Amino acid sequence: MNETGFRRPPTAQEAVLAELRRAIVSGQLKPGEQVLQDALAEQFGVSRVPLREALKILEGEGQVVYRPHRGYFVAELDVADLREVYLMRDLLESEAVRLAVSLLTADDLRALTAAATDVDEADAVGDLVAMAAANRRFHFILIEAAGMPRLARLVRILWDATDAYRSLYYAEPDHRASVHDEHHAVVAAVRSGDADQAVVILRQHREHAVEAVTRVLGG
Amino acid sequence: MNETGFRRPPTAQEAVLAELRRAIVSGQLKPGEQVLQDALAEQFGVSRVPLREALKILEGEGQVVYRPHRGYFVAELDVADLREVYLMRDLLESEAVRLAVSLLTADDLRALTAAATDVDEADAVGDLVAMAAANRRFHFILIEAAGMPRLARLVRILWDATDAYRSLYYAEPDHRASVHDEHHAVVAAVRSGDADQAVVILRQHREHAVEAVTRVLGG
DNA sequence: GGCACGGCGATTGGATACAATCTCCAGACG
DNA sequence: CGTCTGGAGATTGTATCCAATCGCCGTGCC
Numbered sequence: 237m238n239e240t241g242f243r244r245p246p247t248a249q250e251a252v253l254a255e256l257r258r259a260i261v262s263g264q265l266k267p268g269e270q271v272l273q274d275a276l277a278e279q280f281g282v283s284r285v286p287l288r289e290a291l292k293i294l295e296g297e298g299q300v301v302y303r304p305h306r307g308y309f310v311a312e313l314d315v316a317d318l319r320e321v322y323l324m325r326d327l328l329e330s331e332a333v334r335l336a337v338s339l340l341t342a343d344d345l346r347a348l349t350a351a352a353t354d355v356d357e358a359d360a361v362g363d364l365v366a367m368a369a370a371n372r373r374f375h376f377i378l379i380e381a382a383g384m385p386r387l388a389r390l391v392r393i394l395w396d397a398t399d400a401y402r403s404l405y406y407a408e409p410d411h412r413a414s415v416h417d418e419h420h421a422v423v424a425a426v427r428s429g430d431a432d433q434a435v436v437i438l439r440q441h442r443e444h445a446v447e448a449v450t451r452v453l454g455g
Numbered sequence: 456m457n458e459t460g461f462r463r464p465p466t467a468q469e470a471v472l473a474e475l476r477r478a479i480v481s482g483q484l485k486p487g488e489q490v491l492q493d494a495l496a497e498q499f500g501v502s503r504v505p506l507r508e509a510l511k512i513l514e515g516e517g518q519v520v521y522r523p524h525r526g527y528f529v530a531e532l533d534v535a536d537l538r539e540v541y542l543m544r545d546l547l548e549s550e551a552v553r554l555a556v557s558l559l560t561a562d563d564l565r566a567l568t569a570a571a572t573d574v575d576e577a578d579a580v581g582d583l584v585a586m587a588a589a590n591r592r593f594h595f596i597l598i599e600a601a602g603m604p605r606l607a608r609l610v611r612i613l614w615d616a617t618d619a620y621r622s623l624y625y626a627e628p629d630h631r632a633s634v635h636d637e638h639h640a641v642v643a644a645v646r647s648g649d650a651d652q653a654v655v656i657l658r659q660h661r662e663h664a665v666e667a668v669t670r671v672l673g674g
Numbered sequence: 675g676g677c678a679c680g681g682c683g684a685t686t687g688g689a690t691a692c693a694a695t696c697t698c699c700a701g702a703c704g
Numbered sequence: 705c706g707t708c709t710g711g712a713g714a715t716t717g718t719a720t721c722c723a724a725t726c727g728c729c730g731t732g733c734c
Contacts, residue, residue, distance in 0.1 A: 246523045246725090247687065273716070283689045284716090285504065289511050296515020298605070304465045305695050305716060320605045327546040386517070386539045390609065465695090466717065492686070502719045503686090524686060524725050678733080687724070694717070702709075 248282045253290035255280055260299060260310060261399045271300065271308040297393045313401060315453050322446045325394050328387055329379060329442075330435045336381035337431035345427060348377045352419045359412050368406060374419060378426070378434075398449075405448045414444060468505035475509055479518060479529060480618045490519060490527040516612045532620060534672050541665045544613050547606055548598060548661075549654045555600035556650035564646060567596050571638045578631050587625060593638060597645070597653075617668075624667045633663060 245251040256276075259265045271291065277284045291308045294300045300308045313321075340348075351374035358367035372395065380388050405411050418441045425433040464470040475495075478484045490510060496503045510527045513519045519527045532540075559567075570593035577586035591614065599607050624630050637660045644652040 249687080250523070274714095285688055285690095288508060288717090289687095292508050292511035293515050296512050298608070304469070306697095307716065317605060320603045323550070323603075324547065324606055324609065327550055328543065331542070331546055384539050384542075386536060387543055389517070390543065468717080493684095504718055504720095507687090508717095525727095526686065676734090679731085681730090682728085683726105684728100685724105685726080687722105689722080690720085692717105692719080694715105696713105696715075698711105698713090700709105700711095702707105704705105704707080 247286070249286040249289045252280050252282060252286050253293055256290055256294060257299075257396070257399075260294075261403075263400065263403075265310050267310050267312040267400060269310050271310065273307070298397055310400075311397070313398065313453075315450055318398065318401070318446060318449060318453065321394050321397050322442055325391060326439060326442060328391050328394070329375075329438065332379045332382040332384065332387055332391070333435055333438060334431045335384070336378050337426055337429060337434060339383060340381050340426065344377060344381050345423075348374065348426065349423055351377060352423055355419060356416055359416065364403070364406050367412070368402065371415065371419075378422075401449050401453070402445070404452050405445050408448065411444065411448060415441075418444075466505070467501045468508045471499050471501060471506050472509035472512055474499055475513060476518075476615070476618075479513075480622075482619065482622075484529050486529050486531040486619060488529050490529065492526070517616055529619075530616070532617065532672070534669055537617065537620070537665060537668060537672065540613050540616050541661055544610060545658060545661060547610050547613070548594075548657065551598045551601040551603065551606055551610070552654055552657060553650045554603070555597050556645055556648060556653060558602060559600050559645065563596060563600050564642075567593065567645065568642055570596060571642055574638060575635055578635065583622065583625050586631070587621065590634065590638075597641075620668050620672070621664070623671050624664050627667065630663065630667060634660075637663075 245254065256265070265271065273284045273287055273291075277287045280287065291300055291302070295302045295308065299311055301311050302308050351370055354370035355367055355374060358364075358370050376388065376392070379391055382388070406415075418437055421437045422434050422441075425431075425437060464473065475484070484490065492503045492506055492510075496506045499506065510519055510521070514521045514527065518530055520530055521527050570589055573589035574586055574593060577583075577589050595607065595611070598610055601607070625634075637656055640656045641653050641660075644650075644656060
């Protein structure tokens with residue numbers, strides 16, 4: 237029996253997929269850059285076959301684009317793409333949160349509060365990676381509480397699509413402060429069962445992120 | 456220069472992907488069934504490599520599920536999944552249509568009307584496959600007119616997810632009749648610029664499909 | 675009878691080798 | 705001077721082969 241949460245990927249393609257995600261989020265693979273299969277396969281210590289299968293998954297999620305006989309390229313987002321992704325997130329997440337508020341268990345609420353605290357603590361220590369991870373946990377506790385796994389999966393893909401750019405937002409101390417305030421406001425609204433209020437705050441929350449990233453991309 | 460709209464797939468994986476989609480829609484591959492790679496590869500006259508890459512695309516779209524070392528299985532939808540997919544379609548398509556109505560060109564409107572006519576004609580001839588294709592064209596003219604390619608892509612994936620079950624709806628003559636009425640009501644609403652009205656009709660349109668398929672699945 | 679163990683056949687996962695295609699650039703031609 | 709042509713090299717696409725894993729079933733033990 238494996239008591240730990242750890243579980244090594246049972247296949248090379250899954251391991252490579254995780255590595256590719258890391259490389260994209262961390263900026264090792266930059267938007268627009270071609271993914272050279274031979275080089276990456278060697279770097280990961282696998283052949284090109286599992287690498288290509290992992291790339292196909294990312295292609296399906298829109299994180300890379302594929303051009304036959306030319307290869308895979310890390311997806312680039314312009315401002316229009318960004319606004320589109322956030323519009324879709326608004327539509328899907330708002331619905332999820334509305335449903336979630338009436339379904340939240342005491343455990344969910346505890347986990348939500350704990351995640352908000354984790355965000356604050358990571359912020360205090362200056363660990364931006366941990367902060368992003370905790371932030372993601374916070375939001376997905378709400379979204380998954382709606383009990384709609386397919387919706388949650390789509391939202392996850394939309395988050396991933398902008399991962400490469402989200403770090404720009406967290407880099408600013410001001411933004412990190414407003415993240416703190418907004419998270420706790422969401423917890424308060426959810427705790428009192430006010431779904432509409434939670435939706436409004438979360439919408440502002442996203443809007444702030446869009447504005448910040450738009451400034452960077454457009455300027 | 457290639458004047459025809461034809462373009463043979465430049466790679467085997469794309470050809471196989473198209474064949475797999477056909478097989479799923481037509482019911483040759485039934486929900487829950489395992490996709491035996493050796494058999495299918497031989498049937499398509501290719502090796503397993505391009506087949507596996509095509510399957511990875513379908514996995515990303517949720518049309519097949521993958522279990523490591525066990526293989527790929529055609530996705531099964533229960534009633535909850537169906538409702539979830541249609542809820543997401545409602546959220547995304549309603550927004551797209553609202554935007555589209557104010558952006559529609561005269562050409563779009565002509566194409567929309569033509570597609571509605573095509574649906575009617577296919578219905579009259581009893582060609583259900585052509586009817587489904589024309590129906591799809593009709594709806595995506597509207598959705599794509601919103602000028603949001605990513606949203607259109609997601610909606611397309613959601614449509615594909617229920618393709619295996621949609622044929623159940625078209626099998627009923629009564630349903631085909633209401634499709635006719637609803638399409639023309641949508642055209643009228645769109646033509647007069649009444650986005651809200653179009654959204655309402657389209658929502659009923661979807662609701663009818665959900666009810667019909669739910670009856671089949673649940674009974 | 676029930677349950678753990680282990681080998682066998684079937685199927686998938688991955689590495690290697692080769693074929694097909696694209697990109698780029700030099701050189702011929704108009 | 706611009707355009708077309710035609711390799712050479714690099715990169716991707718696919719086939720084939722072998723290794724790893726799973727599920728099943730018979731066996732032996734308790």
